[in-house]
Amino acid sequence: MSSNTLKRELAHRVSNGVHVALYWETADNTLTLEIQDESGGDSFKLAVPKDRALDAFHHPYAYRAQFETPRPAGCEPVAA
Numbered sequence: 001m002s003s004n005t006l007k008r009e010l011a012h013r014v015s016n017g018v019h020v021a022l023y024w025e026t027a028d029n030t031l032t033l034e035i036q037d038e039s040g041g042d043s044f045k046l047a048v049p050k051d052r053a054l055d056a057f058h059h060p061y062a063y064r065a066q067f068e069t070p071r072p073a074g075c076e077p078v079a080a
Contacts, residue, residue: 007032011057022057035060 010031011022017038024031031053033046046067048056056063 013057020057020060022053033057033060033063035064 006026008024008026009021010024013020019034019036019038021034022031023034031048031050033048033053033056034043035046036043044064046056046060046063048063048067052063056067
């Protein structure tokens with residue numbers, strides 16, 4: 001992995017089975033949250049503005065609707 005494609009973890013926390021990690025993408029200087037809920041099986045990524053990164057880190061579900069990274073074509077969830 002080259003240094004200009006490095007993803008660095010800036011913060012990580014776990015609460016009630018929900019893992020929240022804040023990453024800095026060095027290639028494009030962006031911040032991303034990755035959330036994984038072990039109990040519910042839900043996971044998602046958020047591209048967040050730098051000035052809201054810590055607030056989004058502490059309240060990821062509040063930011064989900066506003067900043068959720070669009071899913072690539074063909075990766076839409078399947079109805080049960």
